[in-house]
Amino acid sequence: EDQVTQSPEALRLQEGESSSLNCSYTVSGLRGLFWYRQDPGKGPEFLFTLYSAGEEKEKERLKATLTKKESFLHITAPKPEDSATYLCAVQALTSSNDYKLSFGAGTTVTVRA
Amino acid sequence: ETGVTQTPRHLVMGMTNKKSLKCEQHLGHNAMYWYKQSAKKPLELMFVYSLEERVENNSVPSRFSPECPNSSHLFLHLHTLQPEDSALYLCASSHTTGVLTTEAFFGQGTRLTVV
Numbered sequence: 741e742d743q744v745t746q747s748p749e750a751l752r753l754q755e756g757e758s759s760s761l762n763c764s765y766t767v768s769g770l771r772g773l774f775w776y777r778q779d780p781g782k783g784p785e786f787l788f789t790l791y792s793a794g795e796e797k798e799k800e801r802l803k804a805t806l807t808k809k810e811s812f813l814h815i816t817a818p819k820p821e822d823s824a825t826y827l828c829a830v831q832a833l834t835s836s837n838d839y840k841l842s843f844g845a846g847t848t849v850t851v852r853a
Numbered sequence: 854e855t856g857v858t859q860t861p862r863h864l865v866m867g868m869t870n871k872k873s874l875k876c877e878q879h880l881g882h883n884a885m886y887w888y889k890q891s892a893k894k895p896l897e898l899m900f901v902y903s904l905e906e907r908v909e910n911n912s913v914p915s916r917f918s919p920e921c922p923n924s925s926h927l928f929l930h931l932h933t934l935q936p937e938d939s940a941l942y943l944c945a946s947s948h949t950t951g952v953l954t955t956e957a958f959f960g961q962g963t964r965l966t967v968v
Contacts, residue, residue, distance in 0.1 A: 781941075783943050783962045784943070
């Protein structure tokens with residue numbers, strides 16, 4: 741069974757204090773790993789897709805990286821508007837799971853001014 | 854209108870009521886999903902439709918009944934729910950070729966409270 745574990749559960753940062761979120765996964769062949777941002781009371785907003793180990797994607801202050809066992813979401817010099825819950829999801833290569841995204845529980849990031 | 858739209862945004866219903874959640878996508882996608890999000894838990898996949906055909910039902914209780922009349926619309930019919938069914942219900946859509954499925958785009962969700 742696919743497993744996705746995110747850590748830490750919660751992260752409190754001072755504005756400008758860079759940090760990283762971890763997403764560890766166990767899947768029978770990775771088709772893709774996805775990062776989402778979710779604000780309270782709203783649906784997840786797509787950020788990145790990573791397909792293979794060594795791949796990196798960047799968007800503003802966010803950078804996602806991928807290894808064979810985990811992904812990191814690096815937040816550089818965060819601002820209060822980066823406060824949100826960040827979700828990681830994996831999609832397996834197994835054909836029967838072609839449509840299934842397995843999500844982690846998320847990391848809630850709070851950035852104080 | 855663009856993206857994925859869900860209505861209503863909030864719903865309070867009694868355990869004997871029947872209600873429906875609606876989802877509409879304007880992205881030209883061919884797969885649609887219902888997810889349940891409970892506090893402090895990962896998103897749980899409930900139903901998947903691809904080309905209007907249901908392809909996965911993750912052992913969801915029969916009090917939840919999906920309907921996909923076309924590739925742009927998805928419904929979740931609710932009846933005789935339990936208080937533990939209170940959660941945020943999220944609709945999503947994506948494009949699939951059967952070999953590769955792109956990232957899913959989510960609606961804003963319906964906050965359901967069962968009393």
